[in-house]
Amino acid sequence: MSTAPHPIPTPADDSRKPGPGPVPLVAIVGPTASGKTSLGVRLARKFGGEVLACDSTQVYRGFDIGTAKPTLEERGGIPHHLIDLVDPAFAFTAGEYRVRAVAVLEDLRRRARLPILTVGTGLYLRALLEGLADAPARSEELRARLESCADAHSLQYLHRVLQRLDREAALRIGSRDRPKLIRAIEVCLLTGRSLSEIHQAGRTPLEGYHPIKIGLQPPRAALYDRIGQRVHTMIRRGWLNEVNGLIRGGVEQNTKPFNFIGYSELRAHLEGTVTLAAATKAISQATRRYAKRQITWFRKEPLVHWLPGFGDDPAIAAAAEQFVAGKLQAGAST
């Protein structure tokens, strides 16, 4: 047992907070290709749940195969939420995700269904569960100015600007980390307060849910192997056609989802710049690096019950079911 029990509300708590008590929420974390989708559907079937994707890429309409969006068949009749929310030109963010996810959670609560999150994007899970600081959303105009400022001068220049605005953030953020520099400066200029100050003020965590977190941790070599296979499968399923359709449909090359792993590589192949073999190799490699970053992030995630294999491995799935059943029972008996 790698998780500590969740705090059980005492009568005193209940009297202070009238209304329905905390409700369980299952989150399956793990790197790409670890079998989260399959496990999510299985748990949903078993426990009367619905799946919520927690993935920054699956929210984009039209980007299906490359983002490993579950097919209708894979969904097995289980409702899936937080998929296909926006068009490619839209810059979807963690803040936006939180708002949408909370709405879905409330809906499931009303209908007494168990939410099951399949989490590929650690930041989004954190934004949902722990909240984000009270910082403003991105401002496209301001960012455009900061971007051109970075181009005109240098990233070092932006870093010096940040030093003046927010010494602490400047120490934390590398002088070559463009997106983070820009966000920190953006927040300072928008609010007149420093990002560090805003962070210190704290976050507002999600209330009324107690998370049951399961982590999938297949052996590294097996995971890398499966990633390679999956890239081929995706191509066999028509990923190239998908990319072709997006291009012909007028989706701009510089939109956010076109920079997801695979899309730019396949676009290059369609334009004749690289062979399919080279593109495939590059995609597998990028996916492996991505999986590694996810693993690094999830290692720090608190209170995760780790299982040493793929989510579609029957033994692992059975262990997950057992764990969730135990947690649900413990929660129900209070």
Place this chain on the structure above:
RNA sequence: GGACGGGUGGGUGAGUGGCUAAAACCAGCAGACUGUAAAUCUGCCGCUCCUUGCGGGCUACGGAGGUUCGAAUCCUCCCCCGUCCA
């Protein structure tokens, strides 16, 4: 058979006598990350020892010898690869 070109650390590849455990890039590993996060950034990356230091030892540039205070770098022979000529 002859003429060239080449064999460098997991890969590509720089390096022509000391500043070289050997550039750079890739792969790999580890880490960071509060509104672009499938993004972005950072560190490590021959082995080993300790008093963890711009520290010591060992091994390393196809192989074996040699020249030299000192060689991945020069010489000799051998092996292998590529291109061309027969």
